[in-house]
Amino acid sequence: MDLIDTLRSTGSVRDFTDEPVDDAVLARVLDTARFAPSGANAQAWRLVVVKDPVLRGALRDLYRRPWVEYLTLTAAGLRPWSPVNDPAAEAAALAAGTAQAEEAAAAGLAAHLDEVPVLLALFADLSQLAAVDRDLDRYSLAGGASVYPFAWSILLAARAEGLGGVLTTMLIRKEDEVKRLLGAEDPLVLAAVIALGHPVRQVRRLTRQPVASFATVDRLDGAPFPAGNAD
Ligand SMILES: Cc1cc2nc3c(=O)[nH]c(=O)nc-3n(C[C@H](O)[C@H](O)[C@H](O)COP(=O)(O)O)c2cc1C
Structure with a gap:
């Protein structure tokens, strides 16, 4: 597969055929994804391949509430759990009702996570992360950058095998329960749950912002890059 084409067309896959994926x-x-970069080459990731149907069912059940909240907050015009959100606005949106989201969550990945x-x-091992922004008076972001390239490499390497998948983070809202279920102890934290399988549908055109909408020269208020027309 051509690398550029792959990077431009690897979208989320949430619907999988029944065809199993060989170990x-x-x-x-x-084995390919492990070559992903990480701060200090610490490779501070741990991975659990969840096979037990009971554990899978428990993860599916845990996924539901955060997903309902995500859909409800989105429908209310909020970016769910943005670090700069007004917590009162989030609480009000959830208090206004989640019925529509409950209905939506009865289908799709949330309802079938155990079947993927x-x-x-x-998991990420906090003791191995160089979280360079740890001491700033703001939300800390840098540590995750040592783990998520690995996750993305899993999705890309899976694509090369004819598989599709999606990185999910909903279950981080239920991190304590997930850690208990899967035997993960501090200082491990949940970074993502990744679903993989054979896609039901073929690749579609991805929707992304043009470069000039997010890149500028010299300063954030500088000229758009590249100069001229947006892509
Ligand atoms: C950090 C991160 C967290 C995500 N969490 C979820 C999730 O919890 N559930 C889900 O269905 N998709 C999740 N996604 C997938 C995004 O919704 C998806 O990448 C985005 O909508 C673009 O979709 P596309 O690549 O199919 O165009 C996540 C993606 C990223 C990168």
Whole structure:
């Protein structure tokens, strides 16, 4: 596969056929993804391949509430759980009712998470993360940058095997429960749950902002880059 085409067309896949994914294929995917970069090359990730139907069912059940809240907050015009959100606005949106979201969550990935061919729980070891922004008086972001390239490499390597998938973070809202279920202890934290499998639908055109909408020269208020027409 051409790398540029792959980067431009690897979208989320949430609907999978019943075809299983061989352990050997998953092993190849992980064996490629492990070459992802990380701060200090610490490779501070741990991965649980969740196979047990009971554990999978428990994860599906835990996924539901955050997903309902996500949909409800989105419908209210909020970016769910943005670090700069007004907590009162989030609480008001949730108090106004979640019925519509409950209905939506009865279908799709939230309802079928336990059935996806491959379910990976990705943990980060906080003791190994150089979180360079830790001491700033703001939300800390940098530590995750040592783990999420690995997650993205899993999705790209899976694509090369004819698989699709999606990185999900809803279950982080239920981190304590997930850690208990999967035997993860401090200083491990949940970074993502990744679903993989054979896609039901083929790749579609992805919707993304043009470069000139987010890149500027010299300063944030500088001229758009590249000069001229937006892509
Ligand atoms: C950090 C991160 C968290 C995400 N969390 C979820 C999630 O919890 N559930 C889900 O269905 N998709 C999740 N996604 C997938 C995004 O919704 C998806 O990447 C985005 O909508 C673009 O979709 P597309 O690539 O199919 O165009 C997440 C993606 C990222 C990068």
